[in-house]
Structure formats: structure tokens, C-alpha cells
Amino acid sequence: MSAQVIDGKAFAAKVRGHVAEHVARLKEENDLTPGLAVVLVGEDPASQVYVRSKGKMTVEVGMKSVEHRLEADTSEADLLAVIADLNADPTIHGILVQLPLPGHLNEDLVINSIDPAKDVDGFHISNVGLLGTGQKSMVPCTPLGCLMMLRDHHGSLSGMDAVVIGRSNIVGKPMAQLLLGDSCTVTIAHSRTKDLPDVVRRADIVVAAVGRPEMVPGDWIKPGATVIDVGINRVPNGEKTKLVGDVDYASCAEVAGAITPVPGGVGPMTIACLLANTLTACCRANGLKEPEGLTA
Numbered sequence: 001m002s003a004q005v006i007d008g009k010a011f012a013a014k015v016r017g018h019v020a021e022h023v024a025r026l027k028e029e030n031d032l033t034p035g036l037a038v039v040l041v042g043e044d045p046a047s048q049v050y051v052r053s054k055g056k057m058t059v060e061v062g063m064k065s066v067e068h069r070l071e072a073d074t075s076e077a078d079l080l081a082v083i084a085d086l087n088a089d090p091t092i093h094g095i096l097v098q099l100p101l102p103g104h105l106n107e108d109l110v111i112n113s114i115d116p117a118k119d120v121d122g123f124h125i126s127n128v129g130l131l132g133t134g135q136k137s138m139v140p141c142t143p144l145g146c147l148m149m150l151r152d153h154h155g156s157l158s159g160m161d162a163v164v165i166g167r168s169n170i171v172g173k174p175m176a177q178l179l180l181g182d183s184c185t186v187t188i189a190h191s192r193t194k195d196l197p198d199v200v201r202r203a204d205i206v207v208a209a210v211g212r213p214e215m216v217p218g219d220w221i222k223p224g225a226t227v228i229d230v231g232i233n234r235v236p237n238g239e240k241t242k243l244v245g246d247v248d249y250a251s252c253a254e255v256a257g258a259i260t261p262v263p264g265g266v267g268p269m270t271i272a273c274l275l276a277n278t279l280t281a282c283c284r285a286n287g288l289k290e291p292e293g294l295t296a
């Protein structure tokens with residue numbers, strides 16, 4: 001068997017197209033422009049690339065984009081003051097603090113200082129609690145992107161066995177909540193899971209989000225299963241480097257029914273869902289109907 005490739009790049013472009021249509025309608029009918037503020041502390045090269053890309057795509061879908069680039073040694077008080085200003089700014093509907101933060105800053109404290117209604121990353125403790133109790137929330141972008149691709153591929157996910165490998169707050173835990181919300185039977189596996197290969201072999205859906213290059217081989221995959229690879233690992237490739245996921249693509253693609261590639265799978269969906277969340281936040285803030293198909 002050779003798996004169907006789930007093209008995240010193409011799907012993300014489609015999502016951004018839907019967002020752009022809604023944004024144009026909001027402008028025309030409600031004289032409203034959604035605004036997204038991205039805060040970057042320090043000079044992490046990968047973060048700089050992601051932040052630039054977020055700003056560019058925000059403008060492309062017709063939204064207002066604001067960037068705050070702060071020095072690596074910015075104090076917590078100064079960062080919190082920037083966030084407080086954005087919380088109070090009525091033209092800003094989404095606020096995102098790019099992670100990871102430099103080590104001297106308390107990530108939880110910083111994230112929890114964002115107005116939950118503007119927390120387009122869905123990392124604020126209020127949004128985590130709302131998602132966990134099945135209430136309307138802001139949903140973390142990467143898991144939301146994975147869910148959108150799974151729904152698009154399968155239609156209903158009801159009754160499917162899903163294994164999420166990885167228990168991070170950003171991907172693993174919210175992914176499990178979303179799959180549960182779509183009536184999957186969900187297992188969260190991690191580094192201490194016993195008989196991990198056997199656990200993964202039971203899954204109709206495997207979401208790999210461990211951050212370990214090519215950790216999942218094809219012989220862990222049930223024939224026909226859907227494999228969603230969240231990993232973005234840069235590894236040596238001769239004199240250069242290349243990006244690989246958390247699954248061994250070649251062997252998994254021989255067994256799986258469908259698989260996301262790296263690059264071009266989950267990654268592009270993350271930014272598309274960030275734009276979708278900003279649009280959703282703007283609609284909610286103004287008491288307007290939310291766009292369909294862009295939230296969980």
C-alpha cells in the first residue's frame with residue numbers, strides 16, 4: 001500500500017482563502033478589520049522566520065498586522081506592559097507571544113496575562129479549561145490544523161481509535177481533547193508508555209508530536225491508518241541540513257492509508273489556523289456570527 005499524501009500546504013492555502021473572504025465581508029458589512037499582534041522576544045532564528053511569515057500572511061488575508069520585537073534581555077515587567085497595552089487596544093483582536101521565550105521569562109505568567117478573548121494561541125489557562133470541559137474556547141493552532149485535516153480526510157472521526165504520541169501543553173494534550181470532542185477513543189502515549197509499538201499499532205489515527213526525528217517506524221503503523229506528523233526536526237544531511245518529522249516517512253507511507261509530509265503538512269496549517277482564530281476572536285468580540293468550518 002502507498003499512503004495518500006495529505007497536502008497541508010494546499011489545504012492551508014484554502015483555509016486562508018476562506019479567512020480572506022470572511023475578512024472582506026466583515027469590512028464591507030461591518031466596517032471591521034481584524035487585528036493580530038505578534039510579540040517576539042529575542043533573536044531565535046526559527047522564531048524570526050515564523051513571525052515574519054505570520055505578519056506577511058496576516059496582511060495577505062486583509063487583516064491588520066502589528067509586530068513587537070523586543071530585546072532578548074527584556075524584563076518580565078516590560079513584556080507584561082506591552083501585553084497590557086495590546087489587551088486594551090480595541091483594534092487588536094488577537095495577541096500571540098512567540099514561543100519559546102528566553103529562559104529568564106516565566107512563560108505561564110506571560111501567557112496568562114493575555115486577555116483570554118484575544119488569546120489566539122489558545123494557551124491561556126482559561127481557554128485550556130474551556131476546551132477540556134467542551135466549552136467554546138480559543139483552540140491551539142497546531143492541533144486545530146490537525147483536526148481540520150482529519151475531518152477533511154475522514155468526514156466523521158466518531159468511534160475511531162486515536163493515539164497521540166506526546167503530552168505537551170501546546171500540542172499533545174489539546175489534540176487529545178479535540179479528538180475526544182469528535183468522539184474518538186483517545187490514548188495519550190509518551191516517553192514512559194509501556195509497549196509503545198503495540199499501543200500505536202492499535203490506532204486508526206496516529207498523531208506524532210514528540211520532537212524526536214523519525215522516531216515512529218512503519219512497522220508500528222496499522223495498515224490503512226492515518227498518520228499526522230507534527231514533528232519539525234532539522235537534522236544533518238551531508239554538508240547541509242534537512243527537515244524531518246517524528247515519523248519515518250518512507251516506511252510509514254508504505255503502510256498507512258494517509259500521511260502528512262514534513263515539510264508541507266501540519267506546519268502550514270498552524271499559521272492558517274492562527275488567522276482563522278483571529279477572525280473568530282474578532283467576530284466574538286463584536287457579537288457577530290462566527291465563520292463556519294474554521295473552529296473546532
Ligand SMILES: Nc1nc2c(c(=O)[nH]1)N[C@@H](CN(C=O)c1ccc(C(=O)N[C@@H](CCC(=O)O)C(=O)O)cc1)CN2
Nearest residue numbers: 050097098099100121141263264265266267268270271
Ligand atoms: N506562540 C506560539 N509559538 C510557537 C508555535 C505556536 O503555534 N504559537 N508553534 C511553533 C512554531 N510555529 C509557529 O509559531 C510554526 C512552525 C512551523 C511552521 C511551518 O510552516 N513549517 C514548515 C517548515 C518550515 C521550515 O522550512 O523551517 C512546514 O512544516 O512545512 C509554521 C509555524 C513553535 N512556537
Ligand SMILES: [Mg+2]
Nearest residue numbers: 103105106107
Ligand atoms: Mg522560561
